[in-house]
Amino acid sequence: MEVLIVGGTGFIGQALQKALDLSGIAYKILSRRPSKANHIFWDPTKKQLDTSTLGSITHIINLAGAGIAEKRWTKERKKELINSRVDATQFLYNECSKHCPSLEGYIGISGVNAFGFDDSLSYNETHPFATDFLSGLVKQWEEAHRLFDKLPSFSIFRLGMVLSSQGGAYRKIAAPMKFYMGAVPGSGKQLVPWIHLDDVVGFIMYVLKSTPVGLIHVVSNNSSMKELTQAIALKERSKIILPNIPSFMIRLIFGEMGMLLTESLRIDHTKLTQTAYKTRFNQLSDLIYEKEN
């Protein structure tokens, strides 16, 4: 087995590299800024990719994409969010069909923000896409992943918010707490589907070594934004009062992207619970034990 992690230099990719190292599985990283011996250069916008060492790749894990919550969703930024996932994956497929003769497995990463926001429903994998920007992005992203669906092993993981004190959304929420500041976005009652980073990596390793799972919601639990913020404050040992920031202010500050903080989403993860993989972090209180695990 030799794995190619596309976009493997980021938050999830770095944790996955550690797990592959521990398992003794060889891997290479496809990056726009290669800096190590096992990095391969690509620039999907310019349709450039160094194909010289792709011949031995047996599995691809595709994590690439410009950060959804990094910048305001201007017209230009929306294009970048789409192109860095959809066009990049199509380009990857075209190159791999010519240069990856040993390829047998593919895991495409996607997200759970695809159904609109009616939290009286619990959205499972068969629920249709909504029509807002993010749902449309997820739809196109998954269509691009499906170019690889003739491989013997093909899966798409729809991730909830990936939690870990090492980075991602957790660090953004925790950052002001260092200065005894912090707040709960919106009413705090809105639900956030989440999964711990260790479980994302654990489940990728499980699927790599066993059977494909197809399209699957990779979520451990749906917790309220207030519970999430409080759990992070507790872990950071930050004894602060967390005021609510009204939703309209979040929209003023973040524009359309603010929906990620204010809207409520309930995700059905029954399919994940029916696999042999058992998630280790199932309650926010489990975050407290993160370091000891």
Ligand SMILES: NC(=O)c1ccc[n+]([C@@H]2O[C@H](COP(=O)([O-])OP(=O)(O)OC[C@H]3O[C@@H](n4cnc5c(N)ncnc54)[C@H](OP(=O)(O)O)[C@@H]3O)[C@@H](O)[C@H]2O)c1
């Ligand atoms: N973290 C979460 O909570 C979460 C939740 C749901 C879904 N996801 C999805 O899971 C994937 C991985 O998440 P992550 O948190 O590890 O993200 P990340 O830390 O931002 O890493 C993503 C990687 O994608 C590559 N990338 C960034 N901009 C790109 C562009 N314009 N064109 C091509 N490649 C680009 C980068 O690699 P190079 O700079 O080396 O090229 C980067 O290391 C992302 O697609 C993300 O949307 C994440």
